[in-house]
Amino acid sequence: MQTRPVNQKAWFLVLPVVVLVAFSAIIPLMTVVNYSVQDTFGNNQFFWVGLEWFDDIIHSERFHDAFLRQILFSALILAIQVPLGIVVALCMPKSRFWTAVVLVLMALPLLIPWNVVGTIWQIFGRVDIGLLGKTLFSLGIDYNYTQDPIDAWVTVVVMDVWHWTSLVALLCYAGLQSIPDAYYQAARIDGASRWAVFRHIQLPKMKRVLLIAVLLRFMDSFMIYTEPFVVTGGGPGNSTTFLSIDLVKMAIGQFDLGKAAAMSIIYFLTILLLSWVFYTVMTSSDASDRKPRG
Amino acid sequence: MSPLAWMAWTWPTALFFIAIALILVSFTLLQQVRPTVPRVGILGIETTRGDRVFISLLGSAFINLGWLAVLGPPLWGALVLCLVYAACVFRWV
Structure with a gap:
């Protein structure tokens, strides 16, 4: 299908941002690419190794395990936070006063620094002094996130849900507020059910904010480092060692800069691919909705 | 020592980035001459x-x-x- 040419001269207006991004992201990324094909023992001396680090990483079981854990974590986060955020936004109170109170309360977790969130949950979950850990223990539930991998996973996932669901809810609420009242009036006249209103009015109107929410939550959960590192340190064993934790261990713990650079590039390409897929799928369905039918 | 030594440049990676830059510049110029048709x-x-x-x-x-x-x-x-x-x-x- 052919349509008219698009004038893209407006892209020149983003040149200042391109320069800023070049200094903050592109030049460091180029350096990482340079490191990924060399080995170094410090003192700014480098030795060419070619594709050896990439070959090592691609065939490394440690990388495969961390990668699968990361995919599973992001999938869980999206599967929980997006529907929960929508439900919370739909259940927001109607009165202005209570809406303001709930919005402030929901924004609180978003204001807490990541390492503080980790520390809060690390203490909260402890069996000896933590409110959650001690309560579960006294109820006869054998919960110990420092020894049981499933408990560690549940703690990390619940912590992330607590920290970030309100972001999804706030975005969805903003989307819901932008729906003109005429849509609801029309739905009432047609005798539409609550589900029909949600499916055919609210959900389509929230699509754009949901796209932002899904992209933000995916990218952030795929890069998660601080909270699980503070709570579990990647353990027990390697059960909560996600890609970023593994990457830092390799780069700083082992000073394996070349290998860590190769891993960073694969990590970056994966995020780029998945974000592009999310963006394309969500915006293309939006574009097809806008097209006239017939 | 070169001021860019910290970036650990090698000829193969430099050629790789030059190729990417050339692709981007050529397509930008092409866009000016023949705007894209989606x-x-x-x-x-x-x-x-x-x-x-x-x-x-x-x-x-x-x-x-x-x-x-x-x-x-x-x-x-x-x-x-x-x-x-x-x-x-x-x-x-």
Whole structure:
């Protein structure tokens, strides 16, 4: 299908941002690419190794395990936070006063620094002094996130849900507020059910904010480092060692800069691919909705 | 010592980035001479010429990684495959 040419001269207006991004992201990324094909023992001396680090990483079981854990974590986060955020936004109170109170309360977790969130949950979950850990223990539930991998996973996932669901809810609420009242009036006249209103009015109107929410939550959960590192340190064993934790261990713990650079590039390409897929799928369905039918 | 020594430049990586920069500059100039016409290809999504460059470059990165995982170095065969892939993207996507 052919349509008219698009004038893209407006892209020149983003040149200042391109320069800023070049200094903050592109030049460091180029350096990482340079490191990924060399080995170094410090003192700014480098030795060419070619594709050896990439070959090592691609065939490394440690990388495969961390990668699968990361995919599973992001999938869980999206599967929980997006529907929960929508439900919370739909259940927001109607009165202005209570809406303001709930919005402030929901924004609180978003204001807490990541390492503080980790520390809060690390203490909260402890069996000896933590409110959650001690309560579960006294109820006869054998919960110990420092020894049981499933408990560690549940703690990390619940912590992330607590920290970030309100972001999804706030975005969805903003989307819901932008729906003109005429849509609801029309739905009432047609005798539409609550589900029909949600499916055919609210959900389509929230699509754009949901796209932002899904992209933000995916990218952030795929890069998660601080909270699980503070709570579990990647353990027990390697059960909560996600890609970023593994990457830092390799780069700083082992000073394996070349290998860590190769891993960073694969990590970056994966995020780029998945974000592009999310963006394309969500915006293309939006574009097809806008097209006239017939 | 060169002021860019901290970036640990090598000739192969420099050539790689020069190639990427040349692709971006040429397509920007081409855009000025012949503005892109968006179209819907076999993926069912609307793409401009720039989108097709992005899809080609990103796909090529994964073709190289896949080649390395299955067949190992050298990657000359992967490079040929990437060129064929890019041609297919520009023709049908």
